[in-house]
Amino acid sequence: MAQTLPGAIAWWARMRGAQPAVVLGGDILTYAAWKDWSDRVAAMLLAEGLQPGDRVAICATNSLAYVALILGVIRAGGIVSPVNFRCTPREIAELCESTEPAIAFAGPDQAAHMAAAGLSPHPMAVIDALRAGDPAQVAHDPQPDAPVVIIATSGSTAKPKGVVYTNRSMTAYAAIWAVESVSSSPGARVITLAPLNTSAGFVQLLHYATQGCTLYMEPQFDPLRALRLIEAERISCFGAVPAFFEFIAALPEFQAADLSSLRLATAGGSRVSRQLLETYAAKGVTIRQIYGQTEIGGNVTMMPEHLALESPEKCGWGTVFSDIRVVRPDGSDCDPHEPGEIIMRSPGMMQGYWRNPEETAKVIRNGWLHSGDIGTLDEQGLLTFVDRMKDIIISGGLNISAAEVERVASEFPGITEALVIAAPDARFGETPFLVYHGPAEVDVADLIRHCDISLSNYKVPRYVVWSPEPLPRLATGKLSKPAVRERYAGAHERLPRVR
Known part of the structure; x- marks a missing residue:
């Protein structure tokens, strides 16, 4: 041994x-x-x-x-x-x-x-x-x-x-x-x-x-x-x-x-x-x-x-x-x-x-x-740590895959595309912020209940916002998370927490 x-x-x-x-x-x-x-x-x-x-x-x-x-x-x-x-x-x-x-x-x-x-x-x-x-x-x-x-x-x-x-x-x-x-x-x-x-x-x-x-x-x-x-x-x-x-x-x-x-x-x-x-x-x-x-x-x-x-x-x-x-x-x-x-x-x-x-x-x-x-x-x-190339949200020391949350949110009826970014949080450091696009706003309470079924509590978005326009994309056609971060920087300060 x-x-x-x-x-x-x-x-x-x-x-x-x-x-x-x-x-x-x-x-x-x-x-x-x-x-x-x-x-x-x-x-x-x-x-x-x-x-x-x-x-x-x-x-x-x-x-x-x-x-x-x-x-x-x-x-x-x-x-x-x-x-x-x-x-x-x-x-x-x-x-x-x-x-x-x-x-x-x-x-x-x-x-x-x-x-x-x-x-x-x-x-x-x-x-x-x-x-x-x-x-x-x-x-x-x-x-x-x-x-x-x-x-x-x-x-x-x-x-x-x-x-x-x-x-x-x-x-x-x-x-x-x-x-x-x-x-x-x-x-x-x-x-x-x-x-x-x-x-x-x-x-x-x-x-x-x-x-x-x-x-x-x-x-x-x-x-x-x-x-x-x-x-x-x-x-x-x-x-x-x-x-x-x-x-x-x-x-x-x-x-x-x-x-x-x-x-x-x-x-x-x-x-x-x-x-x-x-x-x-x-x-x-x-x-x-x-x-x-x-x-x-x-x-x-x-x-x-x-x-x-x-x-x-x-x-x-x-x-x-x-x-x-x-x-x-x-x-x-x-x-x-x-x-x-x-x-x-x-x-x-x-x-x-x-x-x-x-x-x-x-x-x-x-x-x-x-x-x-x-x-x-x-x-x-x-x-000196500068930033993460990987798309991880660290909430209270726990890692959250943004891709996993996006996958579950995209399964909800009425959501065409979704991106999850990190919002600052006084208690946990970071928390998930969901930005979605669809033909109309969805019922956020129903969306959160949908997420609760498939995601652990700490992964469920605390902020949700609807974009009436398609989400921005890179030249490669992929959704542009940097553009979404820039567009919604500070938005959590004026949005109500949904959780």
Whole structure:
């Protein structure tokens, strides 16, 4: 089991067996208990006929049972296929059409949607029942290069692609950041807020667990609870979108709060303002901006602590094992401050997109991952993120494919063509703004109900506007999103929210 996730957890079960690995709602799962529980889960899956490489779909909210199931699937040689618990039956069916899970599990609130998508999920109570019991012997020997998870990621296409990580890539990612930051050394205490079905939630769990940390897993973000948790549990590491740091800083309790335990604070997903940096710096905390994406395994840069305050717009440079470049369309390196495409390579990089060699070949070329993002490097090699070439809306840290929303909206009677752009949002950073053309205005309430059937709540447009004229097009005949962005810039300020 060299360089595998189960091997890493087994190591900490021996070295720090009594240390909490995951704490959720006051319930504590130690490293020793996690290993034993996951072994029993693995034995159960193998008894059900799970074969190496079989996919196991999981649709549930965060729980300790979910944590045990993830490791149990990997220990048995299966591939975890997390399903967003917000997904509609249609979204679940589209995802599983590609992953073809051999076994499925669902939480009590997600079982009906899984069944409507054509699956026959086991209840998560089956995993809960295995928390206690005799030690299990698991014959399967996990392999370092075996795939362990397929993370659905929204891209420029209407349907999500599945990013594949292996044991080796995930343990390598953890090793990169163990070298880069002593703040997450064994025993460090980490808050993780993201759902386990997302790359952020899944990677954080196994990244910090591979490093021997204790994860405080919160079911949802509550600013006051997060602040109290940092103080009471002496949290060492906290990473979130900038908006979450803003919400905490806005609390009346923030001024008197003791944040002295925080040794690593990172923010990604949108730019960190100088005001936010200064607010936390006054409390002795340096927020360090990061850059990355699911395909690279997580983040590939972290702003050096001693430079973060003076250059809040910058995201740092590559790591001891990772490289970043900014290149022109011909592949040559851009000059300092010249914008170009960000490309990167890292041992934590994805193996590829699940059953999608064509898309994999588009983004991984000559060992470099082409991000589809525009950035610049300065004379020191520090990265500044400029814009996304891919058409992604990031709302509250969650990626939304504009193409997916457009596809669903275009199915509504009376809509001839539709484009979705990002509108600024005080709470979530960005939110979907739908512009459509048709012979007449449609009933917006009916349109939103139509979107609710096929899209997760956070993907449903918050603003809708009708264009009596056909939407602008490029010379190639494609709809021109830049022209629509320019035409409707600031329109959200005078339009009512429909959601």
